[in-house]
Amino acid sequence: MIPIAKPYMTADEASAAHDTILTGWITQGPKTAEFEQLFAEYTGARYAVAVSNCTTGLHLSMLVAGVGPGDEVICPSMSYIATSNSIKYVGGVPVFAEINPFNYNLDLTDTEKKITPKTKAILLVHQIGIPADIEAFQELASKYNLILIEDAACAIGSSYQGAKIGSHSDLVCFSFHPRKVISTGDGGMITTNNPAYCERLKLLRQHGMSVNDRIRHESKSLIFEDHVEVGYNYRMTDIQAAVGIEQLKKLDWIVEERRKIAHQYIEAFKDIPCIRMMSESEGDFLNYQSFSIYLNSQCAISRNEIMAQMLEAGIATRRGVMTVHREIAYKHECVGLELPISEDASDRSIIIPLYVPMEQKDIDYVINTFTAILSSAVVSN
Template sequence: MIPVMRPWLGEEEARAASEAVLSGWVAQGPRVAEFEAAFAGAVGVPHAIAVSSCTTGLHLCLIGAGVGPGDEVVVPSLSFIATTNAVMYAGAVPVFADVDAATLNLTPETVEAAVTPRTKAVILVDQCGIPADLDAVRAVCEPRGITVIEDAACAAGVTYKGRPAAMAAELAAFSFHPRKVLTTGEGGMVTAHDAGVAARLKRLREHAMSVSAADRHASSTVTLEGYDEVGYNYRMTDIQAAIGLVQLRKLPEMVARRRELAERYQKALSGIPGLVTATDPSYGTTNYQSFWVTLPEDHPISRDDLLVRLAERGVSARRALMAAHLQPAYAHIGASLPVTERLTRDSVTLPLYHEMTEEEQDRVVEVLYDK
């Protein structure tokens, strides 16, 4: 079976994890701090806060933006459900907006249509590693005092206007889940520009302790921590961070290989009339975290039948994206999102991973050409 995704992990990551275990410090500690500094440098931001997942990172971003009960947050329905769930964690109200069919991302126009006087923030997703147009959406939001939070779950190694994705975002959250290009197994990272906000989020991810466990351990005197507000256990372990440091060094090579494979897919599939494939937007480059295609409306078989055919031929594929507003958990939120509904019905994620061979890719392409 050709997998839809396989992380590029090897001996170097195994040694790094082993060294962390043998050091005796396996919880959040010096390797987490090192990973935070290295990631901040790679993205070009002053502050990075390692967390247990992108979902918890988004929750912290919303807190950092001052989002609370009664506030509205505009989100794309066309995203993994965690984007919407994070809004609920903050006690706020998600408001669904439609997306662009070529990038799968929110646009200034779809955001504008969803904004109300109660809107406190917008979560802008770099869907499947395709950068969203941050500056254009901020131009709609900032005059209204609305914070734009970047859900950069898929965006490690992505560029926007020649810079790392999320570099300019006031707050952003990355994912290191195994389906992402850079993985630590589970885990995530928040990036921030404001030193005060970053310091608060670092406290909140560790139960809001006034002095971290690592700092207390390093102190030569007895240090008693305090708790000034309700916090969370959103910490990353040093074992995960050790793996992340290795993965971060490999990131440029991983992105380059994925872009090679994506270009090969694009050329191979160009003979299917009406098929839309993932590609770079005019203002940035994607890491092809996922390679998705949207079937033409007159395609001879449905998306679900194509998934069955692929599986029967030994190819693991997935629907490209879910639509949160069509799930039972959010069915009570009314939304008319024609582009989102078309994409979630007719799009497929094809296999793409660092060690994929041309022979494997040819097998995938062959199935799509079958009548």
């Protein structure tokens, strides 16, 4: 079976984890601090705060942004459910806006239409690693005095207008889940240029503790910590951070290899009339965290049938990105909500394998199998 995704790890990551374990410091500590510094330097942000995963990063971002009970946050429905869940964790109300069908990111016009006096923030998702139009949404947020938060779970290594994702806004959240471009097993990172946000994020991730373990351990004098507010246990371990440091060293190479595979797909499928592929906007750089293909109305075979045939051929695929408002957990509060563009993009999209290292014979097999299935599935004029 050719998998949909696979993390790229070598003996470097195993050795780093091994060495960290032997130091005796395996929870949040010096390796986490080193990973944060290197990540901030990579993205161009002033600060980076490591957390247990991207969802907890989004939750903390909502808190430091001041989102609370009854506050509305505009976000896409076409995103993983963690995006909107993070809003509900703080008592906020997710307000779902449409997406742009050509890049799967929030539609600016529909987002503005959804703004009300209760709107507190916009949660902008860089879907499957495709950079959203950050500048346009920053202007919109400024116009209405809103806070802009970026869900960059899939976007590490992508760039917007020549600058790495993570450097543009005061709250940008990343994921290191195994399906992402680099992984720490699980884990997340928040980048920010706001020193006050940085300090409060670090406070909240460790039970509201005024002095962290590492500082107490290194101190030559007696220190007692205070717990200044109700916080959470959202820490990254030093074992994860040690792996993350090695992954970060490989990140640019991994992205380049992913782009080579994506460009093979683009070249192979460019003349198939019943599909549309994602592409880079001018000035942007895409990490191809996933390779999504949209099947238009000329396709005489359903998305699910294509997936079944690919599976029968030994190739894993995934459906297009979910629409949260149609999930069971949200249906009761989204009665009557229609987002036809999001629903169409979700229902007609298929994600095919892309990972590093993917052998050329497997790339060719995916291309040939998908092309063969689609060649007999075009509506004749």
